[in-house]
Amino acid sequence: xxxxxxxxxxxxxxxxxxxxxxxxxxxxxxxxxxxxxxxxxxxxxxxxxxxxxxxxxxxxxxxxxxxxxxxxxxxxxxxxxxxxxxxxxxxxxxxxxxxxxxxxxxxxx
Numbered sequence: 001x002x003x004x005x006x007x008x009x010x011x012x013x014x015x016x017x018x019x020x021x022x023x024x025x026x027x028x029x030x031x032x033x034x035x036x037x038x039x040x041x042x043x044x045x046x047x048x049x050x051x052x053x054x055x056x057x058x059x060x061x062x063x064x065x066x067x068x069x070x071x072x073x074x075x076x077x078x079x080x081x082x083x084x085x086x087x088x089x090x091x092x093x094x095x096x097x098x099x100x101x102x103x104x105x106x107x108x109x
Contacts, residue, residue: 007085007089009086009090010086012082012086013082016080016086020075020079022075023075026068037057044057
């Protein structure tokens with residue numbers, strides 16, 4: 001027989017909310033950082049390799065943007081999953097409580 005698994009719906013909800021805060025923080029930090037990463041061509045000097053370095057810089061920024069977006073998406077998916085589990089546990093607990101209430105004998109009058 002399997003052991004019982006328990007979870008506190010309130011704690012799961014708090015954790016989900018923290019995931020939301022972290023996802024917003026990561027997204028905000030990346031958004032704020034992007035303006036400082038938009039460099040003019042002159043920033044890479046006047047050597048023969050400067051255009052390639054500038055192009056690579058742009059590719060790195062694009063890659064980080066994609067990766068950050070995916071990470072934020074993972075955090076948001078985790079938040080949704082945690083809210084879903086919390087709701088399920090709360091519904092099952094309420095259903096069990098209702099069932100116990102129905103099964104209890106009526107008080108003697």
